[in-house]
Amino acid sequence: VEAPGPFDWLADAAADRAGAGLRRTLDPRPPDDHLLDLASNDYLGLARDPRVVAAAVDATRTWGAGSTGSRLVTGTTELHLRLEATLASVARSPAALTFSSGYLANLGALVALSGRGSLVVSDAGNHASLVDACRLSRARVVVTPHGDPVAVATALADRDEERALVVTDSVFSVDGEAAPLAELAAVCAQHGAGLLVDEAHALGVVGPGGAGLVAALGLDTRADIVRTATLSKALGSQGGAVLATVAVVEHLVSSARPFVFDTALAPAAAGAALAALDVLRATPELPERTRSLAACLHDAAAAAGLTASPPGAAVVGVRIGDPTDAVAAAAAARAAGVRVGCFRPPSVPDGISRLRLTARADLTAADFDRASVALEAAAQRLGRAARPR
Numbered sequence: 001v002e003a004p005g006p007f008d009w010l011a012d013a014a015a016d017r018a019g020a021g022l023r024r025t026l027d028p029r030p031p032d033d034h035l036l037d038l039a040s041n042d043y044l045g046l047a048r049d050p051r052v053v054a055a056a057v058d059a060t061r062t063w064g065a066g067s068t069g070s071r072l073v074t075g076t077t078e079l080h081l082r083l084e085a086t087l088a089s090v091a092r093s094p095a096a097l098t099f100s101s102g103y104l105a106n107l108g109a110l111v112a113l114s115g116r117g118s119l120v121v122s123d124a125g126n127h128a129s130l131v132d133a134c135r136l137s138r139a140r141v142v143v144t145p146h147g148d149p150v151a152v153a154t155a156l157a158d159r160d161e162e163r164a165l166v167v168t169d170s171v172f173s174v175d176g177e178a179a180p181l182a183e184l185a186a187v188c189a190q191h192g193a194g195l196l197v198d199e200a201h202a203l204g205v206v207g208p209g210g211a212g213l214v215a216a217l218g219l220d221t222r223a224d225i226v227r228t229a230t231l232s233k234a235l236g237s238q239g240g241a242v243l244a245t246v247a248v249v250e251h252l253v254s255s256a257r258p259f260v261f262d263t264a265l266a267p268a269a270a271g272a273a274l275a276a277l278d279v280l281r282a283t284p285e286l287p288e289r290t291r292s293l294a295a296c297l298h299d300a301a302a303a304a305g306l307t308a309s310p311p312g313a314a315v316v317g318v319r320i321g322d323p324t325d326a327v328a329a330a331a332a333a334r335a336a337g338v339r340v341g342c343f344r345p346p347s348v349p350d351g352i353s354r355l356r357l358t359a360r361a362d363l364t365a366a367d368f369d370r371a372s373v374a375l376e377a378a379a380q381r382l383g384r385a386a387r388p389r
């Protein structure tokens with residue numbers, strides 16, 4: 001009898017996923033598939049902006065295809081420093097430090113600012129990168145109910161640890177709603193805790209000049225608030241950043257493992273992000289345009305009979321419930337010419353599958369007509385019964 005192979009269990013795992021409607025596949029997209037894209041995170045429509053693309057090409061010509069090393073060895077080009085200075089300026093932060101992704105910025109910041117013997121208080125709706133960072137932190141982790149500053153205050157008051165860090169998305173990735181940041185900032189100040197805010201969905205879309213939600217609330221001068229962001233959503237590029245005081249940035253340069261042990265952001269990504277920030281500064285109406293288009297998408301989904309969440313930025317979550325229904329509704333939208341996101345467990349912390357619609361600053365009135373027809377087709381496929389569970 002042959003001994004079982006070490007990965008034989010994968011077949012059972014795949015069958016379980018298929019049975020639960022949770023099988024995921026990689027569907028290649030051609031350069032132009034003529035679908036209206038309401039699934040990407042390209043909130044300002046800059047990923048293909050000729051100025052941004054040209055800057056990526058120029059940076060590649062000047063600096064090479066790769067950045068050739070960790071930031072601490074050969075990976076800090078003048079381009080990286082210019083990008084960080086511009087990011088800090090746009091986000092109204094004293095300093096900025098880039099990472100190769102938003103995921104790594106979260107791992108780097110959270111782990112380096114917590115550690116063994118400290119407490120981390122994390123919102124139940126936080127992005128997977130923050131969840132993983134909590135696990136890596138070796139801190140005691142308390143997960144509080146979604147958007148609940150009272151529970152955060154209780155966790156902080158009940159602690160024995162001297163150091164504590166509260167962590168939250170500023171705009172949540174699934175339903176697109178804003179966190180109660182003003183309340184969290186007050187609770188943190190009262191209990192001597194730091195606040196780490198992930199502005200992935202807010203940078204470029206919310207706040208003065210797209211500075212993010214922390215700045216929108218006038219909290220950008222608070223040294224006890226550290227922000228993370230991604231360059232891969234509104235800025236149309238790739239990479240991540242931490243926005244913080246010079247002291248925090250210096251600490252991360254020496255101790256954040258995803259910074260120290262990772263090859264620096266590629267020149268193309270740095271150049272593209274820098275150009276996107278320049279476009280944002282030159283076109284300050286872009287964030288407001290994206291937000292109002294998101295509100296229109298919400299209204300179109302509601303008019304089609306779907307259960308849509310009011311957006312805090314560019315993202316509109318549409319509750320479906322069953323993962324198989326969500327896939328069917330997304331397929332119906334696609335058949336009507338519109339690509340929408342389809343979020344199923346584990347991408348939805350509450351287990352409720354959703355369609356995810358994202359606004360882009362460059363959507364036209366004709367795009368909207370198309371989106372409305374597709375949302376109606378999706379609702380039709382569900383018998384107009386988006387069944388929340």
Ligand SMILES: Cc1ncc(COP(=O)(O)O)c(C=O)c1O
Nearest residue numbers: 101102103127173200230232239
């Ligand atoms: C809230 C949030 N934080 C972090 C990330 C990770 O950013 P990146 O894609 O740049 O790794 C994402 C999404 O990708 C996100 O939605």
